[in-house]
Amino acid sequence: MSILEVSGISKHFGQTEVLNSIDFTLEKGQALAIIGPSGSGKTTLLRCLTYLETPDSGKISVNGEVIFDADDPSQLSEEKKRLNRLHFGLVFQSFNLFPQYTALQNVTLAGELLAKERPDYKQNKKEILADIRRNAEDILASVGLSDRLGSYPHQLSGGQQQRVAIARALALKPDILCFDEPTSALDPELTGEVLKVIRGLAERNTTMVIVTHEMQFARDVADNILFMADGVVVEYGPPEEVFGNPKEDRTKQFLERYSS
């Protein structure tokens, strides 16, 4: 069974059909890279997965459990959506760190709030919070930031901020980690450190959906490539196929523009 199954997802804003019946699946431990021109609906697709947008039609399942079905008349409660969201982590293009919290606090905050819902929270509060903190420190160390635990976002470079954002998402141990152009807001000299972290995650078989314009990176890291244009999946396959031997004209044109 695939960890993520997306079928027939469509979404329009006003008159524009931004997503038009998107289908794809993702296997556990694999990385899917989504490429395509700006405005093709990549961000909207990630936002649909995390309930930040509601698709007009289609179905999304995680581990075989349907978490969204446009045809199901019974609306999901906000509470259920909130918990379902935890299947996904999302790393935003613009980091969206919380400015009033340190790097460490950014990573622990959500975990601490979720821990309050545990039945044993009152009894084991100390140990639970210590665990959350240790976990956050480990993750921040794994993204190379053990010396910046106490820094506030504005004291960090863009690359460091994005690494904190990745750590923040990882701390909740999502089934699927999604990236929306994680390096697009960075100065070119800072993209490397972020891509390196994502490469490391891929080597440890983290299940990921990565929207990116870094073609070489997508080629190296992803198990499959999904090329999107105008809200449809134009081509899907392993990197050697999509990059090495694209079948569709639109893919060829797109890749030519990026290969220069």
Added chain:
Amino acid sequence: MLVTVTLTLLKGFGTTCAIFIITLVCSLPLGLIIAFGAMSRFKPLKWLIKTVVWIIRGTPLMLQVIIVFYGPGLIFGWDALERMTAVLIAFVINYSCYFSEIFRGGIEGIPRGQYEAGQVLGMTKRQIFFKIILLQVVKRIVPPMSNEIITLVKDTSLARIIAVREIIKEAETYIAVKSLIWPLFYAGAFYLVFCGLLTLLFGWIEKRLSYFV
């Protein structure tokens, strides 16, 4: 003489402070409620509130004080309000509208990504508001709030227009009765000290919040 003047001015200053504090205590929460109304997705409410705020901010507070005091009697034939009550009603309405615009600006200025980051991390709406948004809003509104609150200190003098005996009204009697000007300067010193202390307080709050951007 100095002692009598001081005592008279202190009495007036008590009234000034009362107007200031009651206006502040009522207008801050009311302003927040109005701000939420102005951001409501229910269009009629939103437009009603925007119109009221536009009228209140577009006309002088002095005019509003006079209307609240004389209006009910002249328009509806009701008994006149207590002078102080009329002043407080006009001030609270006026300042709620000004504060609401500051709150609205502060809340709307928070990037949507802050809410979305919280949502994706499984936080509830309440948690997002209290743990993420609130402090950022507070930081944003401290400078405009401090301006507005210092303006309020000085605006309390408008109460004299319907003969409420705040500090300037008290000081002025010395011109009429004793041809003395210095009690007015003395009254000015009260304002300077009061505003000076508020400036220090807001400066301190700003500094306390300067650890993040």
